[in-house]
Amino acid sequence: MRVFTCERCGHTVGFDTQRCTACGAELGYEASSRNLRELLPTAVPAAFTLHDSGRMHWRCLNAAWGCNGILFAHTAAIWCRACALTRGRPDDERVDATGAWASAEAAKRRVIHQLDELGLPITPRSARSPHGLAFDFVALPGVGGITGVRDGVVTIDLAEVDDLYRDAERRRFGERFRSVLGHLRHELGHVEWGDLVRDAESMALFRSTFGDEREPYDAALERHYRAPVGDWDTERFVSAYASSHPAEDWAETFATYLQLLDLVETAVAHGLGVAARVGGRADGIDLDEVRRVWRDLSPALADLGAALGGHSGFPHDPSEGVMAKLSIVHRLVSRRVREAAADGPVGPVEGGANSSTMMVQT
Ligand SMILES: [Zn+2]
Ligand SMILES: [Zn+2]
Ligand SMILES: [Zn+2]
Known part of the structure; x- marks a missing residue:
């Protein structure tokens, strides 16, 4: 597996990371890029955007059980690609x-x-x-x-x-x-x-x-x-x-x-x-x-x-x-x-x- 880094501060983080331990950025795994992305807060509670995408994302429903996967908010899906x-x-x-x-x-x-x-x-x-x-x-x-x-x-x-x-x-x-x-x-x-x-x-x-x-x-x-x-x-x-x-x-x-x-x-x-x-x-x-x-x-x-x-x-x-x-x-x-x-x-x-x-x- 490659080494993952925080998109905000560049700190090395684990594949399963939900929050950067160095800068506190919210992080999530994006299946399409197979990379960890910084999750930017929006006016909608629990919805995020990414740096290069204004589209809304949610965290996977299994976030409470350690999953850091994310998915598009506009679909009916509630789980990330792996959890689904x-x-x-x-x-x-x-x-x-x-x-x-x-x-x-x-x-x-x-x-x-x-x-x-x-x-x-x-x-x-x-x-x-x-x-x-x-x-x-x-x-x-x-x-x-x-x-x-x-x-x-x-x-x-x-x-x-x-x-x-x-x-x-x-x-x-x-x-x-x-x-x-x-x-x-x-x-x-x-x-x-x-x-x-x-x-x-x-x-x-x-x-x-x-x-x-x-x-x-x-x-x-x-x-x-x-x-x-x-x-x-x-x-x-x-x-x-x-x-x-x-x-x-x-x-x-x-x-x-x-x-x-x-x-x-x-x-x-x-x-x-x-x-x-x-x-x-x-x-x-x-x-x-x-x-x-x-x-x-x-x-x-x-x-x-x-x-x-x-x-x-x-x-x-x-x-x-x-x-x-x-x-x-x-x-x-x-x-x-x-x-x-x-x-x-x-x-x-x-x-x-x-x-x-x-x-x-x-
Ligand atoms: Zn960071
Ligand atoms: Zn998941
Ligand atoms: Zn067998």
């Missing part, structure tokens, strides 16, 4: 669950910002796009196996926001790291698959690299969970879960792709690495350069993590096998981004062009 993608969330009376949901929404805003920066089109679920993207954030204490995706709807188990629960799950499954942001990136990988692997050429490329996604899914996962934890091919797969099924290999690789790009862009934006171009639209990013920066950075990040009393779980250098898969993801993403830029947004393939958009994947 949420279909289900806990009731306000459930205070703990609402806090967990707000935290998960912050992670979602980050990943939606990244997809927008890369130029990957998103089709929100609507009457016109019944298979479009939506999110359900679910708090059902004691019920497992909630996180997954079905037909464009990403479901996130809010128990995963709890550090103790999440780390216990991480150890149970032998994972290097586990986060709500990671779950979102993974499930969006399944969603994007239907949009990126949509013709004979991309399907052939996918199957020759990741395997045949028509391999029985439930049996593959059952086999995976019966196998000893930690017993997987690190040369070919980015994680143990990736080795369970070609669809999960894709989703894990896609999640790693987003993580790697975000990490390296953030580091370079803060001056921790030097690169010509590691952010912006996907088709302008040189993945080899991203990898080079990552190789230079990873020992420093590991040491910084150790100094903070934690550890860096990210692999210091993706294996050649994993790099080959990341390159395929990058190629398919770049192709889609070029198409979208040339033609305008196109919705995901509808009507079962691939069968897995209708099945439940976790």
Whole structure:
């Protein structure tokens, strides 16, 4: 992610900032520019204008829960672009669950910002796009196996926001790291698959690299969970879960792709690495350069993590096998981004062009 600054005073501020800590300016995230803007007060309570636009804006209805998104006041919309993608969330009376949901929404805003920066089109679920993207954030204490995706709807188990629960799950499954942001990136990988692997050429490329996604899914996962934890091919797969099924290999690789790009862009934006171009639209990013920066950075990040009393779980250098898969993801993403830029947004393939958009994947 790039570094954001206050539009009034130039102070460095976080992506989620609602008010500059240095000068007190009201700040809001504008989805169209993917930037933080100063919100200028008007005679209308709670309405703002921007420096280059006299049009009225509101803050997103989720501002009280930490969202800094803004939207045009003249529309019927009440949520910002990212929050409007949420279909289900806990009731306000459930205070703990609402806090967990707000935290998960912050992670979602980050990943939606990244997809927008890369130029990957998103089709929100609507009457016109019944298979479009939506999110359900679910708090059902004691019920497992909630996180997954079905037909464009990403479901996130809010128990995963709890550090103790999440780390216990991480150890149970032998994972290097586990986060709500990671779950979102993974499930969006399944969603994007239907949009990126949509013709004979991309399907052939996918199957020759990741395997045949028509391999029985439930049996593959059952086999995976019966196998000893930690017993997987690190040369070919980015994680143990990736080795369970070609669809999960894709989703894990896609999640790693987003993580790697975000990490390296953030580091370079803060001056921790030097690169010509590691952010912006996907088709302008040189993945080899991203990898080079990552190789230079990873020992420093590991040491910084150790100094903070934690550890860096990210692999210091993706294996050649994993790099080959990341390159395929990058190629398919770049192709889609070029198409979208040339033609305008196109919705995901509808009507079962691939069968897995209708099945439940976790
Ligand atoms: Zn400021
Ligand atoms: Zn919002
Ligand atoms: Zn999955």
